[in-house]
Amino acid sequence: MEKFRLFIGGKWLDGDNGKYIEVENPATREILAWVPDGNETDVNLAVQAAQKAFPKWKQTSPVARSELLLKVADYFEGNINDIAATITAELGAPVDMVKDWHISTAISEARYYAEKIKQFPCEMKHEGLIVRREPVGIVAGLTPWNYPLDQITVKLLPAIAAGNCVIVKPSQNAPLSAYHFIRAVEAAGFPSGVVNMVTGRGSIVGGLLASHPGIQMVSFTGSTSAGKEVGKLSLGNIKKIALELGGKSASIVLKGADYKEAVDVTVTKCFMNAGQTCSALTRIVVPQEDLEEIESLVVEKAAGFKIGDPLQPGIDIGPLVGQRQFDTVKKYIETGLNEGARMLFGEVPTSCSDGYYVKPVVFSDVANSMNIAREEIFGPVLCIIPYETKAEAIQIANDSPYGLSGAVFGAPSEAKTVAEKMETGVIHINGAPFTSDTPFGGYKQSGIGRENGMFGLEEFLEIKGILFA
Known part of the structure; x- marks a missing residue:
């Protein structure tokens, strides 16, 4: 039975404390694998790797970023059966539905943002004014278990396309799908540190990422109660936040x-x-x-x-x-x-x-x-x-x-x-x-911000006005 590792700065690393979390197959109740139970040292290493990569990555051309996203889509398409088997094993979703919804959506998101980033107006000129859209910086993606691959791609692909570096913390209940995302990133040839992953418990790794002063934005999907806690921690040092929460x-x-x-x-x-x-x-x-x-x-x-x-x-x-x-x-x-x-x-x-x-x-x-x-x-x-x-x-x-x-x-x-x-x-x-193209997000206690479409891309950008006398 495999013990997985963390992905930080382009390298596979063991967790600092040597502890692991069991991943269960809900259809059989058998243990599938173990993933590292990340801690503060692991989070700090991931933030440092992202910070090191960010100055160069944000200067990378939209065309170059687009080409890498297309390679991610190609990887998903070429490995659809293996990815589907993983999602079904850790989530319990029927394998046919996984291929038709979970993976097909991730592929379409990669191709969508690969195309849109080439056309996106990062700079708009007005009389005496230039309005620029610039990457936020280091983004933490805290993702749920119910759509374990798609909820990574819908957050991190637009964040990466916008020029940010990212750290993903997948749900401890279904973290194995995230490894396919990381393998896609490796196969595509992303520079070291642009994409990092720390597995672990939401109450520990999620909290550390949300409160970390080296992270500029947190994108979270989960329950409304958990989202409130993530929001409190994130606003402790005034991060930008996007929360996709509950519904009825x-x-x-x-x-x-x-x-x-x-x-x-x-x-x-x-x-x-x-x-x-x-x-x-x-x-x-x-x-x-x-x-x-x-x-x-x-x-x-x-x-x-x-x-x-x-x-x-x-x-x-x-x-x-x-x-x-x-x-x-x-x-x-x-x-x-x-x-x-x-x-x-x-x-x-x-x-x-x-x-x-x-x-x-x-x-x-x-x-x-x-x-x-x-x-x-x-x-x-x-x-x-x-x-x-x-x-x-x-x-x-x-x-x-x-x-x-x-x-x-x-x-x-x-x-x-x-x-x-x-x-x-x-x-x-x-x-x-x-x-x-549909913006996805909610009113009231269903969240803050929007995912998907161009609105999902704009969430990961800051707006700057430059005035000329």
Whole structure:
């Protein structure tokens, strides 16, 4: 069983303290590997390596950076089967879904930023004024376990393209995918110190990076509670921060919409990745008068999802990532029943001795004041909430501490009017797909800043005005 190492200054190094963290396969509960349990010495070395590389890297031409990003994309494409096997092993996501979503997205992000950085206006001239966009400096990327490769690429590729040097701290629950990213960087030929990686615990390595005076920006994805702590530590020495946090996204189904399409899209978005997606559509808000019809469609759709060994073809839902997540989701399902919600489909999970599997659950008779409707569960649990009027549907959708994503189904003009009144960062009308140009981020406690698209690139730049007399 392999013991992995840190990547600092272009070299593979053992961790300073010689301690390791186990990485578990959630489908079998077997230990896959060990990664270093990083500490302050490791973090300091990574910061020093990035600082050494930054003066030269920020002067590298956009064309040269673009060529390196394209080589990263080529590496991902050439090693898609190995990468997919790693993500499935450490996360439990079905291998087909991993290839179609996790890895394909990382490839498209690399190619997108490779193209956009060549066209980006780093300097704009006005009368008596030049406005420059310059790299922030050293960026720490604190990434989550639910999309362990894509959440690295969506942060670090635009940061690198913008001329920054980076340090990635992958989640201790799914850190192995990050090694494929580092191997891609090595294969592409990035200069030493431009990209560094320190594995370890979020409470230790994440905290050290967030508070380190040698780091100019922290980009974090995770729970809202953890994001608040990262924000406090980062602002202790006034870093720039980008936080992509929790969600409890609503899908509003308007009267007269194509109910089958609305249900197909919403249920799929809710259960994808075993419900472990921050932008999952976990509340479906439906007309009261058509509740029974929509309930039947939801149950029919939910029953079609196949749960099982994520390595087998045709599987839709694999296990949750670990014991802690299994216990959390189980508790929320029990809470829903105790709050008086009606379970239309699914069951309370019992044993996880053969893997952390949780069957999809659908609740109806859900009031928006219930905990299952207000708190992020991060599992395959859908709440059906009825409404009487369109105004009430919008009020239900907005009555949340979160505002990350959402959906509206109905006549396009009517749906657009509703979407404009929703307090959330991204809204899909009638199942419109996410695109490379779409800014991703949230209102309220769903975060600060935006990822993806040109907005994701601009997050990693400072703005300077130069005036001429």
